[in-house]
Amino acid sequence: PPAHSRNDWIGPPDKHSNLRPVIFYVPPEESPLERRLREARQEAQACDQRFWARHNRAFRQEKEEFIYSRLKAKGLEMRDETGQKATLNAEEMADFYKDFLSKNFRKHMQYNRDWYKRNFTITFLMGQVALVRALRWLRWKKKNV
């Protein structure tokens, strides 16, 4: 994002976590409330990024392993003679999906709780910041009128 910009910028989805990173603009006269908001958002972003990147990586890896073990059981190779990757059909993958979901259930529960908490705090802070800004603007308007 350009240096002179006064807004936050949001980027393309991350390769691992599929989340879009945000670069926050730090205004020179940032109030403590605004700073809290920005830091909360940055922290939330980092947490989410960590979680999903790890989670997706684990998913991909376990999927590979599953495919490999199933193919092995069937007596096929991971890659056939022409170099193409062999895949399993949807029904066979269904077992894996079910397994993966139940394995990660706890992790998701924990993440859910954290995400809801963070989401509410951030939105609430945003509300506060917006309110303060609006009041400030009104005061400024009154002064200038």
Add this chain to the structure above:
Amino acid sequence: MKGMCIMNTDILAVAEEPPVGTVLADGGSWTSSLARRASPALPCHAEGTRAVAVGLIRASPDDRVLPLRNRGLPHARDPAATLPQSWRGTLVIAQQPSSDNGIGREGWLALLRLHACVAANGQELFVPSDRALAARAGFLRALKEAANIVQALELFAKSDTLGGENAYMCAKAEGIGGSGSQQRLSEKEGVLPGLFVWHLKKTGIRQVPCQFVHLCHVANDRLITFQYFNFLKRMYVTQYNKDLSQRAKPKSDSIVSPFRELQQLDQEKKVIHKIRPVPPVHQPLSETSSRNELREVKSAAETADSVTPVRAESKDDRQWKEIKLRLDDLPGILARLSKIKLTALVVSTASAGFAMAPVPFDLTCFLLASLGTGLASCAANSINQFFEVPFDSNMNRTKNRPLVRGQISPLLAVCFAASCGVPGIALLTLGVNPLTGALGAFNIFLYTCCYTPMKRMSIANTWVGAVVGAIPPVMGWTAATGSLDAGALLLGGILYSWQFPHFNALSWGLREDYSRGGYCMMSVTHPALCRRVALRHCLALIGLSTVAPVLDITTWTFPIISLPINLYISYLGFRFYRDADRSSSRKLFFCSLWHLPMLLLVMFTCKKSFLEKEDKGDLLGGNHGRAMEIRLP
């Protein structure tokens, strides 16, 4: 090649597989021989009658032909075959006419990867237009969703007027110039190199010998194969506009339009060099009988976003964007935030409930109820999206939502939800009647605070979601009559039962995304239950339709007329139950899309006239009177 409209001097070879068991003169497999044939140095022959998947000339640095594995056919490893640079990006395709053609799909996926239009000297020949990019994206989607390439093509390509908004076909182009074709694309139309899409004649039997043509690149005017078709340089791209968008109104019917036979333009057959003439390739073109306007509609219980044309988004996706709210974008953003199409669906089910109520029709009440329901639905959907940002970004279906893309801040989303929900519920409570308002508020609560968190906690969310979807018609009914009659419950029951085949069929194809995203859905954890429930509720629909006349909502013609469609969906439900595969789930899903509006329509036409019931009871009159009192003057 009859009816073919590919015009490209590059397109060249047509080769067919020799009949099974043929021993080729040079020994080895047919695929390897084709690979060799691809070399300009050798003349080729065509034999046999079946086309076969062969090779993809990849845009790889070493320009090798990498034949695709094809089950049941000898496959070749032919690393030695090298091709001249100018062949890079060209495609040799064929299709084995079997339903099990995963390898073919790989090939198609591979070929789509080479969408870089790389000319012989490495420069871009064309910059794919937005439409071409969309075409490509659409085709990728079709590939993912179809059971095999044949279906993917049928999904993907639809006949259309050339130059019409959905017509694409791509091929490697030497240049655009072309004349004489009455249907030409403007030069700005998207062209993607190396990809040929052929319409297959839908003969009803997939075992019919394949109608694909192999196309090889002509290198430097040297004609290679036994037979080639000299096309005009004009290319024309066909694309099946598979819009994954929601239905705007539940009563829309799928439009049926046959594939147009591609006009054959300026086609010549030539024999090259000293190759003996061979019989022409069979090239029946397909005519699919219906252009399925494939739309993905989620029930009120589930959420779906409309996937707007990927072209704009794929470009945007790769850029950094400023988080700044632009006022002229706002309506679109809010529409997507509130899932406006789904909301429209909800409103129409509510109005169906209103219409079915046995009271004289009151327009103001109807409009107020619809508006209130719509606002409530917008609010609920916005809150739902607000809650689900990181999960949505990880699922393919939902990753283009406004909150995920940062087009709107969470605060604004909440404010918007509040500014829709509060007036909506107030409108319902004060303008219609308190019961409807209460139902609306309850529904919002159920959807946002029960269904949305439950999606990640237990599979019972589907049942909760079904209730969420069932409430709008009940709301419509209570808006009209002011009380919860058996009729309201029946209508709600019909919608409740409908949700299950609809959603279960849909979720069958999304298992991977659900599993990775951590959603607890029946299709992932209890697949057998998923299918059982879907079937059970299809049958329940039949039962409920029969109960309708008993409760004096409709005449006895209703169960009779609705029986065929109910039986059909039950049949599809049974197929889904038994086969448990992609195609049956899709069939069931798409059936559910038209089944509901039809059912409601039939119900409405069979509605028992109010006049017949006037002597029926004070109760109704009383309700009606009460409803009238509560309405604002």
